[in-house]
Amino acid sequence: MGKADFLSPKAISNRIKAKGLQKLRWYCQMCQKQCRDENGFKCHCMSESHQRQLLLASENPTKFMDYFSDEFKSDFVELLRRRFGTKRVHNNIVYNEYISNREHVHMNSTQWETLTDFTKWLGREGFCKVDETPKGWYIQYIDRDPETIRRQEEQARKKKQELDDEERSARMIEEQVRRGRDGKDTDEAPVYTELKRESEEEKVAFNLGACSSVAGPSKSRYRGFCVKYVIIYLNLSVSNWVLVSSLSSVLGASALKMEKKKQQQQQQSVRTDYWLQPNIIVKVITKRLGEKYHKKKAVIVEVREKYTAVVKIIDSGDKLKLDQNHLETVIPAPGKEVLILNGPYRDTEAVLEGIDEKNFSATLTLNSGPQKGKSVDVAYEDFSKLA
Incomplete structure (x- = not known):
């Protein structure tokens, strides 16, 4: 028998079969068999193997439908998360990319009759944000991954800390200006007198x-x-x-x-965005290491690359390698020695004189440097207790 011509129905059918993507209505999910046309699907439904599968499914139809529905939902949501992330996208675009895989679970074997019903179900269950437009239904994946949520909270905390630093600096400048104005001598009101000259040449x-x-x-x-x-x-x-x-x-x-x-x-x-210094006491604020180390005080043994510190837990003696975002400064009792970590008096030892809770700052007396003995106001995060 000769080879079929390129544009003959036989050749076209062979190419479609090799590609593996035929019409979905001629696919039997129970037997996982794809038929090429309506006649082939009819013959398959009358076959003995298909009848055996129907008898098996009739014993517990809910079990098979729930299984196929769960598989369809999991693969669809995974494709949406991995391919589109949290972007807003038309549901038909995601579905067309999903069915391009010849091994996918077909919707006609699930509990949803149409793609619209499935989209509404995703919105009700909280997997996605859905909204209807004149162009159809749009979906947006809701990422509830703990690592993603932690990363977002960390970014929000850093942004809030930067804003707090700017506000604290602005308040400090305003306080200095106010002190300067209060200490300035009041000018006497000018007294205006009549201009007189004894002679024209004077x-x-x-x-x-x-x-x-x-x-x-x-x-x-x-x-x-x-x-x-x-x-x-x-x-x-x-x-x-x-x-x-x-x-x-x-x-x-x-x-x-x-x-x-x-x-x-x-x-x-x-000012710099790093503040770690050796031989100071800090507090561990991250919860990723468990309750064993959370809120525990430690001594910085070594600083690596400005933003990473090797700390030694005071209670247990364990050594940990932590980022500066996982640590915070420790404010001692008045009269104790501290080290200034940021600002114009960086790397200067001082003695804590008092705490101003209203302005989130403390009054320090410099204990070293060219300005020894001078009293300065320093924010909480810019100094820490010496070990």
Whole structure:
């Protein structure tokens, strides 16, 4: 017998059979047999093997339907999770990709008659978010993996911590500005007098006096902006004198703004996103190691690559390798020695004098460095107890 032509029905049928994807209505799930046409499916239904499978299924039809339904649901949801993730996608796109596998479980053997019924069921059971549009039903997988949830919580905690650091820095700057304004001497109200000259050739001179200094360690920076003496060799009217008398106060306000901006830039430049230091006491806050190590205090023995520390548990003596996100600083009792871990006084030993719970900070007295003996306010997370 000669070979069938390329476009003959026989050749087309052979290619379809080799591909393995025929019409789903001619597939028998119980026998797992794919028929090529309606006549073949009819002959299969009349066969002895198919009748035996029907008798076997008739004894417990719920068992077989539940099994096929569970297999169909598991494979469909797994494909949706692995292929599309948590993106919103049309349900028919997922179904077409699912049935492209010739070994898939057919829907006509499950408890769902249509794809719409199956989509609604996924929404009711909480596997996906479903919504109906003029273009059809859309589904979105809900990822409830514990590792994914933990990762999302970790990212949210880091973001909240960054926002807290920015707010704390802003409050610190505002407090410094307020202290500077409170300590500044109040300017006396200017007294305006009538301009008089004894002769036309005499020059008029105005002495505005020295600018009031700003309290605090930064007062020397303002001196460059102060105008001590302004002498005007012009024939001025009274209105011009009023403008000149306010020059000192304008320059003082401008200098205050520039100093505030400079302090903010300086604090941001000296801060880093890592704070681990050897020989300090920290607390383990991760729950991934179990309750045995959760909330336990440890001593940092070694710091690796700035963000990883080898710690020794104080109670048990066990050594662990942890990331800095799994640790937090320890605040000792007043009078104890601490180490400043971040900010302009980084790597400086100090003594804890008091705690300000309202502003989440503490007052420290520097115990080393060029500014030894100075009292500074440091946030909770920027210092820790020395071992």
